[in-house]
Amino acid sequence: MRLLFAFIAVPLIEIALFIQVGGLIGLWPTLLIVLVTAILGSWLVRAQGAVELGRLRQSFSTLQDPAEPLANGAMILFAGALLLTPGFFTDACGFALLIPAVRRRAFLAIKSRVRFTQFEMGPQQRPGPSHPDDRVIDGEFETLDPDKRTTHGPSGWTRH
Numbered sequence: 001m002r003l004l005f006a007f008i009a010v011p012l013i014e015i016a017l018f019i020q021v022g023g024l025i026g027l028w029p030t031l032l033i034v035l036v037t038a039i040l041g042s043w044l045v046r047a048q049g050a051v052e053l054g055r056l057r058q059s060f061s062t063l064q065d066p067a068e069p070l071a072n073g074a075m076i077l078f079a080g081a082l083l084l085t086p087g088f089f090t091d092a093c094g095f096a097l098l099i100p101a102v103r104r105r106a107f108l109a110i111k112s113r114v115r116f117t118q119f120e121m122g123p124q125q126r127p128g129p130s131h132p133d134d135r136v137i138d139g140e141f142e143t144l145d146p147d148k149r150t151t152h153g154p155s156g157w158t159r160h
Contacts, residue, residue: 014087021088037091041083044098049076071107072100 022030056069075097082094096102 010087010089013089017088033088034086034091037095038084038086041091041094041098042080044095045076045080045083048098049073049080052076067111068107071110072103075103075106 018030021033052069052073056066056073058064059066059069079094079097082090082097085094097106
């Protein structure tokens, strides 16, 4: 139901803002503002996305929890979609998501609602021998009769 409300409310807000701003400053300045915010927004999304990708790689290489860099990357991606959507309300929301403090607060709000049981990276401790020499090797064997004499000479591959 919330999603339906958003799909109805956001276009209505955008239309109202376009009418108000267009009536105040005119058609061409309004379209220029929309175009400039899309270009500036895509540049900021690219720059901040690269920073978050670096943080994500660092969290993987140091075996730290990658949840925050992943969430920041998702929010930056969503901000890019909002900034490329024509409108003043979506641009304001998109630019707000590009502010690290806003993303951090959104991450903490989402994190408080989501539960996970365990997160581990790296090699797991498996039950088994505690020392590498304490291994059991399963195999088959055959007992040879010591009185049995060979009928042929040495092959060169074995010693008799």
